[in-house]
Every structure is written in structure tokens, then in C-alpha cells.
Amino acid sequence: MKILVINPNTTASMTDHIAKAARAATSPGTEIAAVNPARGPVSIEGYFDEAMSLAGLLDTIHRHPDCDAVVIACFDDTGLDAARCLTDRPVIGIGEAAYHFASMLSNKFSVVTTLARSVPALEHNLARYGLDARCARVRSSEVAVLELEQPGSNARQRISAEIGLAIREDRAEAIVLGCAGMAGLAAALAAEHGLPVLDGVSCAVKMAEAMAGLDMRTSRLGGYAPPPAGKLERIFGT
């Protein structure tokens, strides 16, 4: 089984980081193809970056028709609906996957993400999935995405402090880490705080394996119907 894991930003070191987290989550026999677009924003923090990464993201999916499932490895689930029109293979967002997993491990969870500017987009997604009913609060740690890549930053401490607040103030029973770049921190933070801490990359890889293992396909009726003949070709130039 081959899972295409796309980092929709152009920062290759972050793609490597994500690939490592993805591979750590696989079952035997699963291959991870981790890629990022050549053009677009270097990090995705809010609505504008999301929008500007879409063309690269969708083009990448279009050029990898041979995978069994697709994981979109940005926590705002960039382009998820559009991607589902492009292929009938399961497409899973890492935000979405983490919310669904957390819903089955706790009565209520909180999200700890990067910057305040990203919070409304995540709240919007939660409402769209219906899972705002299960989310106590989306919190920002004011740690920028690329700061997570810097060895000397105190990012981990700030995220940990925010988790403490989520437990005390939100009565959160589980924590969802709200950025692909936080993938490596989940186990240590879970041990420190004594509750499940979920990383979306591993959840999404497992979800993709589960769906591909059952040979499930995205619906072709209604909103995810494929674009009519010719439209894709005209857009992607192939």
C-alpha cells in the first residue's frame, strides 16, 4: 500500500519531519511517499497561506495517480474538499483525523495550535465536521510554524503550558496538537500531562491505511463529483 503524504507548504525540512512521523505510524507493507509543492507559501498560517497553497497541492495530487490514499499534512486540512473531487481514493486531512480519533478517546478535547491567526480557520473546520460539539477550545501557543523547526526555541515549553491551561480551564480530557510540525512532541507531552495527546500525522496515516485496507472510495455523488471531462486537463495542462 502506498500513501501519498503531502506537506502543502514548500519547506522541505518540514516535509522530512512529517515523513518521519508518518513512517513511524505505518503498518508493515505501507510505503509513504512524502512530497511538497515546488511553489507556494513556506508555511501555512491562516486563510491567505491556505488559499495560495491550493494550486500546488492539487497539482501534486493530480501528478500522483498511483497512490492508494492521500494524506494532507497541514493541520488546517488545506484543500480537503477540492482534493476529494480529484481522486476517488480516500483523502484524509491531519486535522480531521486527529479530531475524529480524539472524539473516540475522550468526552471533550482541546486543540493547541500555533498562532492566533490560525484559530478561526480551525474553528471553522471543526464546525464543518460537526466536531465543534466535542472540542472545548482551540488555543494558540503563539509558537510560529517554522519556530518548531528551530533547535533552540522554547516552543515545547510554551505548548506544554497551554496544555496545562486546557486541562484546568477547559476541562479537556485529551489534547490535539494543532500543527504538522508538532508531530514529534506528542508522546512526551502525553506522559508529562497524563492524558492522550494526539498528533494528526500519525492519526491520518492510520486512517488512510484503514480505508485503503478496506478498499474504500470517496463518494462520486453530489459535492465530490469529479470535474466534467476536459476541465482537469485544461487546468493542469495535461
Next chain:
Amino acid sequence: MKILVINPNTTASMTDHIAKAARAATSPGTEIAAVNPARGPVSIEGYFDEAMSLAGLLDTIHRHPDCDAVVIACFDDTGLDAARCLTDRPVIGIGEAAYHFASMLSNKFSVVTTLARSVPALEHNLARYGLDARCARVRSSEVAVLELEQPGSNARQRISAEIGLAIREDRAEAIVLGCAGMAGLAAALAAEHGLPVLDGVSCAVKMAEAMAGLDMRTSRLGGYAPPPAGKLERIFGT
């Protein structure tokens, strides 16, 4: 990995049916232990049966501490919250699992279940999970649970007719089959109607494998905190 799959009713032929569906969904290395309580209702159709199956269900979980995850194989997710207090291993309901999967394959799904008396309990669950936002309608086919076990019944035709209505009237993009006993019908109905048709048993087994594979645990904070010392022993007599 060992997954305990519990049919909470006492009909052993249905447990066999569920075990078969569960095994068909496993990855290499996963063992399915399919069991049912010795006492309780012969089928679960509505609130009363649900309530009367709980003691047997929970006792069964208590007596199987060696599994890596638990699947509750009744579509109304009988006793799901209580079971999560009993063990920190992931506990997945087949209704819940199917709703979560369907939410990632379609914009909106409909459920086709057995009897009208079961509909409010399922609507109640969907609202609790937050996924009522994603469910167009819960429909009853007026096929009784045990009728699904009878070779000569026209159960399949009635379920198929209801799926047709769900597509036309509800604009459903996917169908969730609302009874563990319907597990064998999903593939043929999907082919017939041209949309994803989800069976909860396979979804829940895959979800259990995914969570156990990541060594995830149910939260011990808040609503799923384990009963205080002594209470379990007093109840279960061990």
C-alpha cells in the same frame, strides 16, 4: 494484536456472522476474539434491550483484560461510555466508527437501520457524537434484526429500496448500514447503487487496529475516569 469483539446480544449465530465480518477486515497479525454474553436480550432493538444488555456486556469486558482494543458490535453503541471507564484500551462502537468513516468519504450520509423503534436511539447517538450535522436522515427498513439471519427473507431488497430513497430524497452521498447483522451486504449494495455503503463492523475493527497500533489509550480524566477502588470488585464479585 488481539481485538475483543463483543456482540452484546445472546444470539450466537449473529456472533459468528459478526466474527466473520470482523476477520475479513483485519490486517495480518490481528486476532479477533468474538464473544457474546450468556444472559440478556436475544436482539437489541431500542432503548430497553440496550439497557438490559449492559451488565452482560460490561462483565464480558471485565473478564477479558488481555485485549489491545474492544469493539462493541451493536449499532446503537451499547454501553460505549461505561465501557470506556472499565479499561484504558480503546473501545470503539460499530455505529460510531461507521459515522466517522462516512464523514470522511462524503459530505452527507444516511443511515438505513432495522426497526422504527431503534431510530431515536441512533439519532441520539449521532447528536452526542456531533455527527448529526453530517447525517441526512436515519431511515428504518422495517427489517427485524433476527430476520437478517433468515435465509429466505426479502430483507436485502427492502434495505436496497430504502437506500434508493436515501439517494433521491435525502441527497445522501454515502450509506451507513445500521445493524451489525447487515455486515455481509455492504459490498453488493455499494455496487448496485454506486456510492459508498459502510458496514460498522469492518470500520470499527480497522479503527481499533489503528488506535492499538499507535498504542493509544482512552483518557482517564473526567467522564471516563475509572471507578474508585473497590467499586468494580463489589459489582463484579471478583
Next chain:
Amino acid sequence: MKILVINPNTTASMTDHIAKAARAATSPGTEIAAVNPARGPVSIEGYFDEAMSLAGLLDTIHRHPDCDAVVIACFDDTGLDAARCLTDRPVIGIGEAAYHFASMLSNKFSVVTTLARSVPALEHNLARYGLDARCARVRSSEVAVLELEQPGSNARQRISAEIGLAIREDRAEAIVLGCAGMAGLAAALAAEHGLPVLDGVSCAVKMAEAMAGLDMRTSRLGGYAPPPAGKLERIFGT
């Protein structure tokens, strides 16, 4: 008129306490039959206790067919839906009754219950009744159920402090006491804080009187349809 008031836990002193509160609320001519099951949890604090009390609770209702209405005297409304399948006489939960009354005396109320582990089950109920829209917050006082039975505890002070917070932080206009064992405290706490403080036992008894007085019956259509012939007998052995 005879109202069956069931304490679903096995602590007889608490049943006496509840009976006293129930009798204080009756109109002339109303008889209270207060009972508790012989087997099950000694207190109900969260999902597991709820589940394990159901068989005893439902058996008790089944063995008292001669009452005009039933009150389930546990604040999490244990087994309410299942009980309504067993008899067409009105069945009222004390949580439910208090929420409905509070909705007609205030714009918004808060609940002060016992332990944090009970909060999600109450939030779940409020959402199911639709009355989460009217509830500002469910608060736990961290007073255990059986502590309320102990003369020397400071339970009353801790509950009072939590009411103070509900007024200041939640802008609650009324308070619902979230445990049958708190029945005796309502009047004094209302006087102390200057707002309505509702005890579910008296609300439920009055609601049961009201419904029985109008000869109302629970619907037999849909979710509360009685179990089919033979199922009850097979379960209860009679």
C-alpha cells in the same frame, strides 16, 4: 395517586432521604412508594455506575405495575428512555424535571453537581433534552454523593461556594442542584444567594402528579414502543 420513586443505587439511607424530600412535595392524596434495588452500585457517579444500576432499576419498575407515575431519583436520569418502554405511565427523571422547571423561572441556569466524573453525563443529557441551550454551565463541587449523607462534612459550604461562582462567572439566574442527595439544601441555599435553587426530587414529584392528574401516558409510537411479546418475560423471568 401513587408515585413510585426509585433511588437506583442501593444505599437505603439515601432512599429515606429522597422519600422525605418527595413526601414534602406531594399534594394531599398522593402516596409515595420509595424503593431501591437490592443489587447494584452504592452510589451513581458517572457512566459505569449508571450502566450497572439499570437492570435493578428496570426490574423494580416491572415489579410495581400499580403506580400512577414513576420518578427516577438519580440526577443523571438513569435508564429514563428504557423505563418509558416498560410502562405507559409517565416516567420522570429528577434531572430532567429540574431542568424543565428552571427553564421556566430563569433565562439561564447553572447546575452544581458532585464529582467532575459526572459532568459529561449531565451535559450529554442536557443536549439530548435540548436544554443545553438554557444551561450556562455544569459545575462540580467535588463533594461525593455519600459525603452528603455524613453529618460532619463541609459539603454544604463547598456547594454554596460553587453557587457563588455560578452567579458571578456564568451569569446564572437560577441554580439546579445536581444530586438527589442535595434535596434538603435547596431552601437554605436559595435564601442565602437570593435566586431560585431547584431540587430535582420535588420538581419530579410535582411533574409526576401533574401528568398523572391529567391521566397522561407516554407515547407508544416510535422509540418508546413496548418490547415485543415475550421479550420482557424472557428477560425478567416472569
Next chain:
Amino acid sequence: MKILVINPNTTASMTDHIAKAARAATSPGTEIAAVNPARGPVSIEGYFDEAMSLAGLLDTIHRHPDCDAVVIACFDDTGLDAARCLTDRPVIGIGEAAYHFASMLSNKFSVVTTLARSVPALEHNLARYGLDARCARVRSSEVAVLELEQPGSNARQRISAEIGLAIREDRAEAIVLGCAGMAGLAAALAAEHGLPVLDGVSCAVKMAEAMAGLDMRTSRLGGYAPPPAGKLERIFGT
């Protein structure tokens, strides 16, 4: 105990009709004082009539300070919130009461009211109470309020037909009659259709008795705080 039952329209025959229904619902010792304002609309059908009946309704309450509870006997619960600012005695609307009772006798109910123009105001109320979650649909029978007072009309047949549709199309488990003038029809319609049919007048009288019997008062904090000294006098001229 004395309950003030106010018909907020000026049609005295309808007040008599309501008084009769109210008295049929009382317990021994309860006195019904049924009144209507001297000025205002002859019937209340929609937002405009509601608004124009408020001054008369509130003046009536102001001039009857000696009652133990107030019932507003118009199904749109005219002026309910304002009335609660005027007196700390319980004030119950007949719409509100019927919805709360129906919520405890069924999983889902439908409302059958008079004219289409009244439907949005009732939907608005249901949403405000939180009980839209429990209401399958508000249906209009296109029977005008005063037609219910006319002996030869086929109003009953049209209402009955609409109840039939509510059972079949909405899967309603109970019916709420959406007009004070329909009070006399409930028992026969319940017998005819085999499900609970609720009349708001009797529900509200029982609710008022229940609350007054427990000496409950409306909250004086927040939205129902009484108008400041002098304001009432300036308005009512006394």
C-alpha cells in the same frame, strides 16, 4: 391557590372556553380567575396581534397582584418574558408548558396550529426554549382561531388530517395542539390517533399548580429583574 389565567385577546367566548379547560385541569383547592383585556386584538394570529395585545396583557397582570401563579393562555406565549419582570410569581405560557410536557412523553412531537402566518413565531419560541431539538415540525391546519368557536365548522376534521400527516411524515410520537381554542379537542384526537395529544391550557395550569405548590418564584437576577422604582407606576398610571 389562585391561578390567574389570561386570554390576551378580547374575545370573551374564548376566555370562557379557556376557563372551562383550565378548571377541568385543576386539583382540589385551586381557583381559576380567567380574564381578558378590554382592548386589543380579537384573536392572536402572528407577530402583529401579539405585539398589540401586550399592553393589555401586562396591565391585567399588574392589576391582579393577589394570584399565586399566572398562565398566559395564548399559544404563542405572548409577553411571557415581560410578564416575568412584572411579578415574581411563576408565569407559564401554554405553548411553553405543552412543549415541556410533550418532551417528557415522547422522543419527538409535532405541533398542529391554526394559520401559516403563526408558524414562524412558534418556531422562534421553540428555538428560544431549546425545544426545537424535540419538535419534528410546526404544521398549520389553516383553521382560523375564531373558526374554532363556530359550531358548524369542519375545523376538527382538518386538524385531525394534519395529525395524520404528522405521524406519517414527521414520525411524530406526540402532538401538541397549537391554539388555546383547541383545548376541548385533545382527548378525542388522542383516542382517534393512538398517541398523546397535548392541550397547552391544562399543561400550563398543572405546571402553575406545581410551581406554586412548591412556592417557587421567578428569578429576580438578570433578564427578569423588576423594572426600577417608578417605571411601573409611570407606565401603568398607578
Next chain:
Amino acid sequence: MKILVINPNTTASMTDHIAKAARAATSPGTEIAAVNPARGPVSIEGYFDEAMSLAGLLDTIHRHPDCDAVVIACFDDTGLDAARCLTDRPVIGIGEAAYHFASMLSNKFSVVTTLARSVPALEHNLARYGLDARCARVRSSEVAVLELEQPGSNARQRISAEIGLAIREDRAEAIVLGCAGMAGLAAALAAEHGLPVLDGVSCAVKMAEAMAGLDMRTSRLGGYAPPPAGKLERIFGT
């Protein structure tokens, strides 16, 4: 174009204040007719005042049939639904208009109003409009309406302090001022706090101009259907 701007309370100095704010918002060619009823409450603070101002408000609209649009210049949108039954010209409430504008300038806004007693009515309106989903919180500054008319009061400081809290605690991205009497403060408070601060009077005037400019009319179907022939005349005596 002529816009009728009604202050539903009887305080003429406030009508002048509102008229000034309204005129400041007009486009060339728009005439503002600012009026208040002769009888009714001197200020509108909560449900009771609202109710008692309705007859005067609706009579005023009835006597001004020559306007192109109506603005109800009280932040609780007093009588909005009833007014829409009286005329097919657009009727806009200043609360409503401000919420709609704020929804298009921010992800989430908070309201800063006068007294705590007014908060539930505003929350009720927001829920009715659907815009509670966009409102982080309704806050009271405990500044009374008529205090805003007093030169020496520290009303502005208290409102400003509450805006500071809304930004920090609610993560509000915009502020809606919750009283017609605050119209003059918006620009300075926006400059001070660095976010949009909306005054309902100017929003409503612009909305009325927009609708009248497109010759839009209120629907005559359903809830806003005009009262039947004769009813208006009987009520208004003309």
C-alpha cells in the same frame, strides 16, 4: 429617499442624538425623519420596557406610510417582526444591522451593551437571527441608557474598559456597541482599540438605503403576511 427612524422610547433628547447619528450616515438625497412615540417608557432596558413600547412604535409606523424604509433605533430591535407585518417597505433594526455588518468585517464580534438586565434579550435576538454563531459574548458595561445622555458621566471609560476585556478574553475581532445612545462613541473607541467598533444607527441607515435603493420589499408570505382586512383599522382606530 425618506427613511423613518423611530426611537421607541419617549426621551426626545435621545431621539435628537439618534437623528444626528442617522444623518451623518446618509448618502446625498436621503432624508431622515426621526420620531419617537408620545407615550411609553423613557428608556428601553429589558423585556418589560420593550413590551410597553410596542403599541407606540407600531402606531408611529402606521401613521407614516410615506417612507421608503423604516429603522427601529433601539438596540433590542423592539417590535421588528410585528413592524414587518405592517408595511412592505424594508424595516431594519439597529441591533440586527450591526450584527450583520460585523459578521462581514470579522470572524467573531462581541457586543458591549448597557445593563445586565438587557443581555438575555440581546442573546435571544442573536440566536433568532442565527448570528449567535458569530458573537463571542454579550457584555454589559453597567452604564444605564440615560446616563449616556449625561455630560459628566464616566460612561465612555467604562465602555472602553469592557471593550478591552472583549479583545483579551473573548478574542473578539470587532465590537458592536449595544445601545442607540452610544452612536457617537464608535469612531473614538475604534481608534483607541484598533479594531472595528460598530454603531447600529449608521449600519441600519445604510442598510435601509441599500434596500430602498434596490426597491426591495419585505415578504408578504408566511410570518410577515399583513393582518387581515379590518384588523388594523380596529386596532389603530383609523
Next chain:
Amino acid sequence: MKILVINPNTTASMTDHIAKAARAATSPGTEIAAVNPARGPVSIEGYFDEAMSLAGLLDTIHRHPDCDAVVIACFDDTGLDAARCLTDRPVIGIGEAAYHFASMLSNKFSVVTTLARSVPALEHNLARYGLDARCARVRSSEVAVLELEQPGSNARQRISAEIGLAIREDRAEAIVLGCAGMAGLAAALAAEHGLPVLDGVSCAVKMAEAMAGLDMRTSRLGGYAPPPAGKLERIFGT
């Protein structure tokens, strides 16, 4: 005042059509600059087209810094959130504007759009704005966007038939036309069906005029904060 009206698809005849509708809605002194991107989909029907039009849409806004407000003239409000990060001038989507206007002219409206594949995206937007509470149903007429540009098509009849169904089945009190290409049909359909029929282009132009006339700006706090220095330049190459 200059309003930039962007048709996010590349069909110039549709841009002309939109420009005409926009100009018909302007007040004296308002200039409409109607443009479309050079590259991207020829029509926007569903999630994929939306996503692929974003880069062209946002680049167009970036290259027109001199406008006083921006209108996004595609009914799915393509890129609305991202556009608000790019400029502090008001940005209005035509779908959004029409929903807000319809909410002030009716209790409930229905949308009649083009193809079934577009329906989920519109439902998603309505939920995001909070206005799903006011929308009875989103209906598709199965008229493709570019068919609206073809003289001989029976598009108008099919749209009219769907409006008839919305009135009868949804009890819609107003209709929102769900495509920029339907702008010219509103007046005739309103006359034919006797209820408000709203075209988003004129609503959005009026809303943009209203906001620009009051010199309102989009919030810079939270979700619409501008991208950090350098990011825009790196993306747009200027």
C-alpha cells in the same frame, strides 16, 4: 467611490453580464471596475473549481489596491476569508450579501442554485455564516453556469419551477438566486411568484457601498490579520 467587482472565473461574457448587474445597482458616484483573472476555471461549479480560481482571484485583488471595496462575484464566495487578509477594505461575497439581505426581508429563504455538485459548498458557507438557521433549503435547478449565458436555453423555466417547489415544500418566504449568472432574472421571477427574489450581485454592491460609505475596515485582529512582512511579496513576486 470605486468598487472592484471580481468574477473569479475566466469567462469574459459572464464578467460583462455581472458588470451590467453591478452598475444597475450603484448609487450616483460609484464606479464599478469589473475584472476576471486571466487564468483559472471557465466556470465555478463545486469545490475543485473554487480552489483552482483562488490564486488568480487573490492576485487580482493584490493588483488593485486603489479600490474602496471589493465584491467577489461568485455565489460560493470563493476565497472570501483569504481576500480579507489581503486588504483592509471591505470584501463582500455575493452569496453572503444575498443571505444577509434575505434574512432581513423574510423569516426563512430558500436558495436556487445551478448544479447539485455546488450544493454542499453553499450549505457549508451558510453554516459558517450562521445563516443556515434562516435557510429552508439549498436547491439545484440542474442548470449549468454557462447555460445561463446561452440565449435559447430553458434555464429560466427550470429555475422558476424550482422556486415554485421552494414556496410549496420549504415554506420559503424569499428566494436567493444561487449564481452570479442569474442576476438578470430576479425582477421577473419576483413578479411571477409574488415574493422577494434576491440577486447577490446587486446586494453585494449595495453592501460594499454601505461599508465604504461609512469608511469601515475589515478587522486586522485574529483570523484576518495581514500576512507577515515579505510573505505577500514572495508569493506575488512584487
